Amino acid sequence: MHYILHLSALHFYSFVFTEIHSALRGAPFVVEEAKRVLDASPEALARGVRLGMRIAEARTLVKDCAIVERSEEALRPYKEAWLDVCAEFADVIEPDSDDRAYLDLSAQPDPYLTARELRLALHDRTSMAFRGGMSSAKWLSRVVCEVAGHRFGSAEWVEECKTATLAPRDFVASLPVSLLTPLAPSTRERLRFLGYRTAGQVADLPQEVLREQFGEEAPLIRLCALGKGSAPVRALYPPRSVFARVSFDSPVEAEGGLLGAIRDLAEELGRKLTDSEQQGQRLNLRIEVESGAPEVRKRSFAKPLRDTRSVECALQAILRERPQAPIVAMSARLPALQPARRTQSDFRYLSIPSERREVEPALHTIREQYGAKSVVHASDLSFPRRVKLLKLWRDATGWN
Helix, strand or coil: CCCCCEECCCCCHHHHHHHHHHHHHCEEEEEEEEEEEEEEEEHHHHHHCCCCEHHHHHHHHHCCCCEEEEHHHHHHHHHHHHHHHHHHHCCCEEEEEEEEEEEECCCCCCHHHHHHHHHHHHHHHHHHEEEEEEECCCCHHHHHHHHHHHHHCCCHHHHHHHHHHHCHHHHCCCHHHCCCCCCHHHHHHHHHHHHCCCCHHHHHHCCHHHHHHHHHHHHHHHHHHCCCCCCCCCCCCCCCEEEEEEEEEEECCCCCHHCCCCCHHHHHHHHHHHHHCEEEEEEEEEEEEEECCCCEEEEEEEEEEHHEEEEHHHHHHHCCCCCCCCCCEEEEEECCCCCCCCCHHHHHHHHCHHHHHHHHHHHHHHHHHHCCCCCCHHHHCCCCHHHHHHHHHHHCCCCC
């Protein structure tokens, strides 16, 4: 079962520009993009301005309305601020725009509680207000956000999201076909023209009737009418990062359980780093305890983290001071990754039998082509006595 949360920041653009330009506070203004109203202040909205209308119309309605052009550079730090908070709660985040994003909360033990905690964290740390909607289908989570998002975090909101997740057909049955957004606008309009006003009416149609009327679109139409979808949430934020999470069947207090979790996190992160040939020097760790708010620890390291062993050492360092409360889950993220610098030190893995078996055929081919001594272990190299003596001298005295 997937638990996908859609978040929408309320009047994100007007909030940002009143933060940047204090003179706009309390004044009517609109944010412009492509000569249309992208967002508007409460004062402009109260005087008839609507989102999406032409700028010329807005100026006609509100003579003293200020026009602010959307600026990617100005918006970026505010967008990253709220997405960074989300990154502490979800491992897979797909921004949809400056003010919207999808979060996959499937790995959370209680996705609904996580969503409520996230709402509070977003408000406390960004002062922004958010709407939210959750479902097992990505498109439906956005619809839930639109129709029930104003109750985000309440008990009523949780019940509606549970219905949308566990019984999606029941949730969408009364919705107008115009909200079946995976369908093309022309398809939705044709459904209305044929007299099918709600998703429930479409769901009751035999598959043969749908296929006769809509041909190859019939399976998608039925899928949407049942409130289902298969589009995954893509891990697009933070960019150039890897994430891993471990949870426990029962809260962990013993040292052995914690060490096992550290090894599991290190192995998954190390594998992802190796597979993507990336490395990083920052580590963010989120510790979820049995009672109380999660604890977030962040640390930068002088040496790059590029494999399982280096990540495990970093996790041990950041957890040198053990949490006092029993732990229910831990998640770790390495952000701002860079391409890894490949060095011959990777040959140390040849001492592992499984790795050696994989490498031996390639080494055999090279030796056949270039000779038996074309590839040798560093330990098999012979150096002149003078070189060995100088190395011992440097190691003993520090002289270079």
